[in-house]
Structures are given as structure tokens and as C-alpha cells.
Amino acid sequence: MTETVTVDAGAPPTRGRVVAWAFWDWGSAAFNAVVTTFVFSVYLTGSSFGDENVVSAQLGWALAIAGLLVAVLAPVTGQRSDTSGRRKFWLGANTFVVVGLTTAMFFVEASPSYLMLGLVLLAAGNVFFEFAGVNYNAMLSQVSTPRSIGKVSGFGWGMGYLGGIVLLLIVYFGFIAPEVGLFGVTSENGLAVRVTMLVAAAWFALFALPVLLRVPEYRVPATIRREKIGFFRSYVILARDVKRLWNTSRPIVYFLLASAVFRDGLAGVFTFGGVLAASVFGFSPGEVILFAIAANVVAGIATMAVGVLDDRLGAKPVIVTALVGLLVSGMLVFLLHDGGQIVFWTAGLALCLFVGPAQSASRTFLARLIPIGREGEVFGLYATTGRAVSFLAPTSFAVFVSIFGATHWGILGIMLVLLLGLLLLIPVTARQQQIR
Numbered sequence: 379m380t381e382t383v384t385v386d387a388g389a390p391p392t393r394g395r396v397v398a399w400a401f402w403d404w405g406s407a408a409f410n411a412v413v414t415t416f417v418f419s420v421y422l423t424g425s426s427f428g429d430e431n432v433v434s435a436q437l438g439w440a441l442a443i444a445g446l447l448v449a450v451l452a453p454v455t456g457q458r459s460d461t462s463g464r465r466k467f468w469l470g471a472n473t474f475v476v477v478g479l480t481t482a483m484f485f486v487e488a489s490p491s492y493l494m495l496g497l498v499l500l501a502a503g504n505v506f507f508e509f510a511g512v513n514y515n516a517m518l519s520q521v522s523t524p525r526s527i528g529k530v531s532g533f534g535w536g537m538g539y540l541g542g543i544v545l546l547l548i549v550y551f552g553f554i555a556p557e558v559g560l561f562g563v564t565s566e567n568g569l570a571v572r573v574t575m576l577v578a579a580a581w582f583a584l585f586a587l588p589v590l591l592r593v594p595e596y597r598v599p600a601t602i603r604r605e606k607i608g609f610f611r612s613y614v615i616l617a618r619d620v621k622r623l624w625n626t627s628r629p630i631v632y633f634l635l636a637s638a639v640f641r642d643g644l645a646g647v648f649t650f651g652g653v654l655a656a657s658v659f660g661f662s663p664g665e666v667i668l669f670a671i672a673a674n675v676v677a678g679i680a681t682m683a684v685g686v687l688d689d690r691l692g693a694k695p696v697i698v699t700a701l702v703g704l705l706v707s708g709m710l711v712f713l714l715h716d717g718g719q720i721v722f723w724t725a726g727l728a729l730c731l732f733v734g735p736a737q738s739a740s741r742t743f744l745a746r747l748i749p750i751g752r753e754g755e756v757f758g759l760y761a762t763t764g765r766a767v768s769f770l771a772p773t774s775f776a777v778f779v780s781i782f783g784a785t786h787w788g789i790l791g792i793m794l795v796l797l798l799g800l801l802l803l804i805p806v807t808a809r810q811q812q813i814r
Contacts, residue, residue: 395593396521398588399517399530402534405541406582407542407545408480408545408578411545411546412574414500416652417575418500419500419653420653421568422497423437423785424663427496431783434785437497437500438650440501442769445642445767445768445769445770449766451505451509465595466513469514477583486568488568518534521593543671543674546671548577550671552577555664630744633743633744633803634744635802636802637744638764639767640796641764643792644796646792647704650788652670653785660719661719669722676731677730677734680731680732681735684738693742698800698803700739702800707728710725710728711725712787771792774795776791779791
């Protein structure tokens, strides 16, 4: 999928547009942190829905299916938004589908008969959230310049972590922690979690509005405008772009493959972190949220601080160090899983310490590697390849849990994906001064 960066009407981006764009990241924490990671997924894998190990495996399979759907459909949806010049429209459409699905989670009562509904809503939400993310990331070029793109991107990333902390605090003290929360809400029949889903939906809807109202719609430059193409033709174009990169900039192809794998492992750390905390280490729903707040603080600080090391040492050493740190921390969580909550509080937070830096340095590594004039094309492939393997971590998690019959074995599944990504990354060599 090829994309050319163009600022609307040639106008320089403004601070207001940057803030409006970043508020979508702030709002998206409602789905990332509350729905997928620390509240709804933990609720679904609780004893109210059946055997926790069986339900955890079913969750893994549901997210794996969602990942496969994203891999099949993302190139088509991205191509249509690029060629139609309706990038903001599709961002809004997909965002509000996610809002609707999150709202529907209110109807998932604490009973095994509602498990399938919950899994379907969660999987569908992940699919449409990924579609929205494709268009949101593509809009980065509309609110930044070549000199500010890294700073703006980091600001958005940081806003996401901060938004997660604020929202988690609200739902924890408002509904999860008290015996009787706001508006008389209790935990009976999962009501506290179900109402939290309504709050999350409203939060996402509210903070998605600034980017839709303030940032102009993307305009396809006349020099690259092309006719809409069909479903299968989009993959022909994708293959052509990859072939051209293979012939002219082979290290980029190697890095795209490696980063796609280890980025999915990073996503798996957060996706299944709350499930592991609850089902393996006995965290209550309130304790999971407290851990989530601490995790976001650690990840946010580490991500902001790593920029200095990235500039001084280069991106690849940062990524390799972070992946090694993740593997060591993950193995400690697995080997010491009988050690109680203190193990997860220490080794689990250590995992979070390395996730953000690996994500951030991955983006800067590629930015320094891209030949001048091909940034949009390569970052389009970066997004597409990442989504093409987004089923790896959920599938690996589900396979290990299914084979060994215990949720803690899923940790090894995630670690396997991270290890594979590290092994693919190590041979990648590149002259990172290309775009300086």
C-alpha cells in the first residue's frame, strides 16, 4: 500500500491541529486500556463465565481470528481511504463503530451464556479499532512536518498513556473499588464492569471529536491520484511495492518483517497482561486496574526517556536491549508464577518498562532508514505488515494454554513471538544516515 504525504492545501500544521489529532490517542485508551487489556477482557476470563483456563484460551482464539481478519482486510480499507481522499471520514466511521461495540458490551452479563457475545464484541472491536488506527496514523503527515514528525508522534503516544491513566483512575474509584459506586452501581451481575463500558464508550466518542472537527480532510495530490481498485488488485499493488523495496532498499524489507513480528509480541504483552494478573496471580478487578495505572506510568516515562538514548546510541541497540529485557522479565513471570502477586508487580512492571521504548525506537529506526521521498510508501508498508501478523501472539498464547491446560503457559507463547522478532532483527544492518 503506497501513500504520499501531503499537508492540506499546503498549509503548515498548527499546534491546535496537533493537539486535536493527539486527543484521539487520548480517547483511544478507552479501548486499549479499559476494554482490551485491563477491564473487559479480565471480566470475560473470570470464573463467572466458566473455567478460567478454558475461557482464556477462547479469548486467545477470538483475538487470533480478529487478527486474521485485519490482515486480510486492512490493505483494502487503507487503499480505499487513500485513493478516495476520505481518510478522516473512515477514521470517524470506524471509531464510532468501536464506540457502538463498546456500548453493546454493557449487555454482557456475568454468565456463561453471555461469553460468546462478549468474545464476538471484543474481537469485532479489535478489528474496527485497527482499521481506525490505519487512518489515524496516516493523518500524522497532515499535522506535522518532516522536522517535527517524531516529536508529534511521540506526543500522541504519550497522550495515549496519559489518557489511559486518567480513565483507569476514574473507573477504579468511581465503579470498581467501592462496594457501591457512582449512581448506586454495585458489582452484582458484573454491573460495575458493564457500566464502565458505557463510560469508556462515551470517553472515546468525546475525545474523537477534535480530530474530526479540527483537522482538514486528506486531499489526494493530483500527481498520484489513481482509480479505485478491487479487493484482490490491492494485494497485487502491495506485492509490487515490496518487490521494488526488495530490489532497491533490502534492509527495509528485513526490518519490516522483523518489526512486524516483535511488535505483535509487544501488543500481546499488554493484551494478555490483565488476564494473566487476574487468572494466574489472583489479582482482583480493582488490583488489576491499579496495576494498569502503574504500568501506564512506567511505560510512559520509559518511552519519553528513551529518546535521548535513541539519539546517542541509535535505534537498533535500544530495540535489541528492550527485547532482551522483555524476554528476561517474561521468563521471570513464567518461572516464578507460584510466587504470588509480588512477582507480577515486579517482573510485570519490568515488562512495561521495555514495551514503550521498543515501540518508539522501532519507528525512529525506520524513519532514519527510508530513502528520501519514499517515507509515505514505507510507513504504509510498516502499518500493513504489522497488521498482517497481528494474529501471531493471540494464536501462540491460545496454543500454549490449550496444550498445557493452564493460563500461565500462555506467557511462553508471547515470549516465543518476541524471541522470533529479535532473531529476525539481529542480522538487519542499515546505514541510518540516509535521510539526515
